[in-house]
Amino acid sequence: MGRARKKAAASKTKAVHAKKAKAAGKAVKKAVKKATKKTAKKAVRTSKKAPAEAVPLPLPEPQVPSDERRATDRPVRHATAEDMARGQREISVAEFFTKNRHLLGFDNPRKALLTTIKEGVDNSLDACEEAGILPEVKVVVAPGSEEDRFRVTIEDNGPGIVKAQIPKIFAKLLYGSKFHRLKMSRGQQGIGISAAGMYGQLTTGKPVSITSKTSRNKPAHHYELEIDTKKNEPRIIVDETIDWPVDRGTRVEIELEAKYQKGRQSVEEYLEQTAIANPHVSLQFVTPEGEVKDYKRATDQLPAETREIKPHPYGVELGVLIKMLHDTKAQTLQSFLHTDFSRVSMRVAKQISDAAKLYERARPSRIARQEADNLFKAINRTKIMNPPTDCLSPIGEELILAGLKTQIEADFYTAVTRPPSVYRGNPFQIEAGLAYGGSLQSDGLARVLRYANRVPLLYQQSACAMTKSVISTDWRNYALQQSNGALPSGPLIVMVHMASVWVPFTSESKEAVAHYPEIIKEVRLALQECGRRLAVFIRRRRKAAESEKKKAYIQKYIPHVAIALREMLNLSERQEQSLVTQLTDVLERSRS
Numbered sequence: 001m002g003r004a005r006k007k008a009a010a011s012k013t014k015a016v017h018a019k020k021a022k023a024a025g026k027a028v029k030k031a032v033k034k035a036t037k038k039t040a041k042k043a044v045r046t047s048k049k050a051p052a053e054a055v056p057l058p059l060p061e062p063q064v065p066s067d068e069r070r071a072t073d074r075p076v077r078h079a080t081a082e083d084m085a086r087g088q089r090e091i092s093v094a095e096f097f098t099k100n101r102h103l104l105g106f107d108n109p110r111k112a113l114l115t116t117i118k119e120g121v122d123n124s125l126d127a128c129e130e131a132g133i134l135p136e137v138k139v140v141v142a143p144g145s146e147e148d149r150f151r152v153t154i155e156d157n158g159p160g161i162v163k164a165q166i167p168k169i170f171a172k173l174l175y176g177s178k179f180h181r182l183k184m185s186r187g188q189q190g191i192g193i194s195a196a197g198m199y200g201q202l203t204t205g206k207p208v209s210i211t212s213k214t215s216r217n218k219p220a221h222h223y224e225l226e227i228d229t230k231k232n233e234p235r236i237i238v239d240e241t242i243d244w245p246v247d248r249g250t251r252v253e254i255e256l257e258a259k260y261q262k263g264r265q266s267v268e269e270y271l272e273q274t275a276i277a278n279p280h281v282s283l284q285f286v287t288p289e290g291e292v293k294d295y296k297r298a299t300d301q302l303p304a305e306t307r308e309i310k311p312h313p314y315g316v317e318l319g320v321l322i323k324m325l326h327d328t329k330a331q332t333l334q335s336f337l338h339t340d341f342s343r344v345s346m347r348v349a350k351q352i353s354d355a356a357k358l359y360e361r362a363r364p365s366r367i368a369r370q371e372a373d374n375l376f377k378a379i380n381r382t383k384i385m386n387p388p389t390d391c392l393s394p395i396g397e398e399l400i401l402a403g404l405k406t407q408i409e410a411d412f413y414t415a416v417t418r419p420p421s422v423y424r425g426n427p428f429q430i431e432a433g434l435a436y437g438g439s440l441q442s443d444g445l446a447r448v449l450r451y452a453n454r455v456p457l458l459y460q461q462s463a464c465a466m467t468k469s470v471i472s473t474d475w476r477n478y479a480l481q482q483s484n485g486a487l488p489s490g491p492l493i494v495m496v497h498m499a500s501v502w503v504p505f506t507s508e509s510k511e512a513v514a515h516y517p518e519i520i521k522e523v524r525l526a527l528q529e530c531g532r533r534l535a536v537f538i539r540r541r542r543k544a545a546e547s548e549k550k551k552a553y554i555q556k557y558i559p560h561v562a563i564a565l566r567e568m569l570n571l572s573e574r575q576e577q578s579l580v581t582q583l584t585d586v587l588e589r590s591r592s
């Protein structure tokens with residue numbers, strides 16, 4: 001195409017476009033004029049005063065709910081510090097745990113029932129042992145006032161509770177005798193039983209009922225209590241003196257929304273496992289159907305009494321050290337180190353002061369922040385003996401075996417108690433036990449029974465350091481089958497117990513032990529020792545079974561061999577019989 005032709009074609013297209021645009025423009029103008037006229041007429045009709053040209057074109061109304069419209073229409077006004085200040089206030093620990101009751105083990109009605117019983121029974125056992133009394137504990141789960149409610153009663157023959165203490169113990173969270181001391185006990189936080197009471201109150205509106213008696217000659221005190229969650233303080237509903245025909249003890253009754261179910265993680269499982277690790281305890285359980293189950297004691301021997309210890313310097317964090325320096329009654333740095341910690345002699349205390357470049361006679365409360373930092377570093381550089389271990393009371397190999405044997409029917413049992421060890425300055429001791437064969441299920445994975453200070457841990461198995469240790473032990477070395485990253489399989493129960501002055505739980509509900517490398521290592525060492533013994537048993541048994549099989553095989557052929565020999569050697573029937581006897585004899589002798 002020539003240049004001139006191209007130009008002509010282009011101008012023709014332009015002209016067509018211009019014509020089209022002009023027509024479109026006219027059409028738009030016409031439409032607008034028409035619309036304006038129409039609206040103006042309408043507007044005049046509705047308001048005679050309004051001038052026609054002031055009426056805007058109507059816009060379609062957005063179909064948004066009115067409150068939403070308000071939020072989107074208005075510009076967002078960000079909060080100021082003053083606005084925030086108006087919303088800032090203290091949160092009581094009771095309010096916190098009301099919202100976060102799953103942290104305390106009250107996530108669902110089934111678990112709530114177990115947690116309530118566990119808190120009550122653990123307290124009863126702690127109190128009895130501390131008072132040197134052989135525990136007798138009765139647990140009753142009775143139907144409650146409504147279908148999904150149960151009334152739980154836990155009664156013990158313990159030392160009882162002083163009247164003035166009852167309201168705070170049962171209706172104030174974080175109140176107890178065990179938190180501030182370093183002594184092995186089941187409870188440690190001071191939340192347990194009051195949290196159970198609070199859950200009952202929240203779900204049924206009913207108060208906790210407590211009866212306690214401290215001596216035969218004194219009356220029993222009966223309280224009904226509620227917790228004021230806003231203040232975390234007790235509210236006394238009933239306070240009276242009653243006749244209770246026992247020498248001493250405590251009875252706690254809580255009505256709660258709950259679900260009673262047998263099987264795994266049930267009340268029965270908890271009581272059964274409690275009986276294994278506490279062979280000195282006599283437990284009775286009355287089910288909601290009225291069935292009575294007795295878990296009889298396997299020994300009259302109470303666990304060895306434990307001593308309370310002071311913190312070990314290696315386990316103390318800087319912040320705690322600063323607080324201790326401030327709170328101590330000691331007059332000098334040297335005596336502070338000697339009296340407020342365990343395993344620090346006056347000589348070691350002087351060594352630490354020197355290493356921190358501090359005067360040993362300096363007043364502890366005058367020690368400045370930087371100096372405390374130096375002291376902290378000096379402590380960790382100084383060689384100090386491991387903490388004492390008479391604060392621990394392991395179950396012991398003999399009693400673990402007794403406990404396992406009374407509750408589990410198996411062919412082989414073994415138990416190991418490791419020597420004490422230390423994590424973060426806290427002494428602890430690991431024990432392990434195995435039950436194998438017998439009535440145990442041979443298909444499927446081994447069952448792990450975890451205990452902390454003699455308390456069975458039924459939840460959060462996979463989050464627990466004990467399970468991790470069982471899985472990371474190579475059970476194939478001990479004649480068992482095991483897939484990678486799994487528990488061993490076979491008719492096996494593995495029991496692990498950690499005894500410590502402070503068990504490092506992963507949460508307040510005390511269900512799993514934290515993954516401290518020292519703990520994992522000790523559990524594995526205990527399991528390896530048990531595993532070696534189990535392997536000897538399994539191999540011996542396999543060998544015996546094999547030789548039994550061989551014997552049966554040979555025995556089957558002895559008469560045929562004798563017949564063949566009789567025919568070959570022309571023997572009499574008597575000689576044939578004698579051959580059978582002799583060959584059987586040889587077979588028996590070769591096996592023994």
Ligand SMILES: Nc1ncnc2c1ncn2[C@@H]1O[C@H](COP(=O)(O)OP(=O)(O)OP(=O)(O)O)[C@@H](O)[C@H]1O
Pocket residue numbers: 119123124127156158159160161169175176177178179186187188189190191192193194195250
């Ligand atoms: N049956 C009881 N007999 C005697 N004292 C008891 C009994 N139950 C509770 N106590 C006392 O009440 C305190 C508070 O019990 P609570 O269950 O709230 O906490 P804890 O056992 O100290 O710790 P945790 O929260 O870890 O269970 C205990 O420390 C104990 O001194």
